[in-house]
């Protein structure tokens with residue numbers, strides 16, 4: 589029997605059901621929020637809003653989401669636990685790791701292996717044991733364990749900070765077996781950099797989702813990464829500022845035609861509230877919500893030749909296989 593840690597405790601992989609592999613609940617900038625709290629407003633109203641949106645997601649047939657909100661994205665598990673307890677039909681898998689495109693947070697800047705060595709301490713990156721405790725014991729005394737590791741690489745590429753986090757995530761994975769999701773920028777083929785670093789660290793690509801793969805229509809590039817054994821996160825359906833529903837969905841159609849239905853997972857990268865976006869701009873992103881895949885993407889895929897079996901593979905079987913490590 590194989591299980592995955594969720595906010596309410598372990599769930600058997602066979603019971604994950606339809607799983608969206610990359611959805612946030614809240615994405616926040618805590619020190620801005622603490623000083624300019626007016627936009628967030630009433631805590632209870634925000635939690636009620638999240639319960640409403642996540643309940644609608646569960647009612648659409650989705651049983652599990654993975655929330656890859658880590659350090660740098662305002663992770664706060666007591667709030668997520670309060671929300672999750674009010675949406676009993678939805679499993680929420682939370683994550684540990686660090687999200688940056690450039691530097692590590694200053695908390696870690698002077699806490700690093702080379703300075704520890706100079707002080708006669710062991711040379712482990714201090715991020716690694718923090719991530720490991722989140723996975724093996726729980727996060728910040730809540731008892732909620734992380735079920736996913738997360739790092740990021742974007743257009744700036746493998747900066748020293750990005751590399752440090754990626755290697756720390758790889759080492760926490762090797763110590764625990766917890767799988768990995770990586771925010772990537774496929775337009776600049778950052779998946780190839782992930783491939784190199786993970787190979788150097790001895791990480792099996794089959795334990796890694798390359799997130800935001802659906803931001804490109806370069807299916808040759810994506811086919812190469814799928815052939816290498818990575819999972820492709822076609823996980824930003826509804827974010828159509830630089831692309832369209834059709835472009836995103838056509839990439840999935842073509843990858844299915846090439847035989848890669850068993851390498852893709854689907855999601856929106858949506859949130860109940862994200863403070864990166866001016867609330868006035870949210871109406872420009874009308875499709876960016878938890879219900880868009882069920883409402884628009886799956887009908888489009890069916891119309892363009894993706895079979896019901898392939899849809900089940902992407903939504904149910906692949907998440908289960910990913911967490912089982914098979």
Ligand SMILES: [Zn+2]
Nearest residue numbers: 610612656857
């Ligand atoms: Zn995300």
